[in-house]
Amino acid sequence: MTAGKIPAALVYFAPRPFFDASRWYAACIALWMFTVLTAPGLTLLFLGVVVGLGVAFVWMLWEVEQVSKRRRNSDRFG
Known part of the structure; x- marks a missing residue:
């Protein structure tokens, strides 16, 4: 090994226990x-998740409406 450099073989072909350990540390x-979050922090986190899911649901309905509107207008003549 050279001083201060990691060989490419170790980067691309890292052993499986390394990835298992990194997943464990991430968890x-x-x-x-x-566990560090307090009650107000958890409340804000929950509120952010609920608002994000609500925005995604409204956006999905809007996209479905746009597609169906084009389909309805293409059936008309004149």
């Missing part, structure tokens, strides 16, 4: 982040 960090 621990995510759980730690949720």
Whole structure:
């Protein structure tokens, strides 16, 4: 190995335990982040999720309406 450089073979062909360990650390960090949140923080997180899902649902309905509007208008003559 050269000083300060990681060989490309180690980057592209990393052993499986490395990825298992990185997933484990990511899960621990995510759980730690949720345990650090206080009640107001959890409330804001929940509110953000609900608002995001609501916006996605309204956007989906709007897109469906636009597609059906084009289909209805193309059936008319004149």
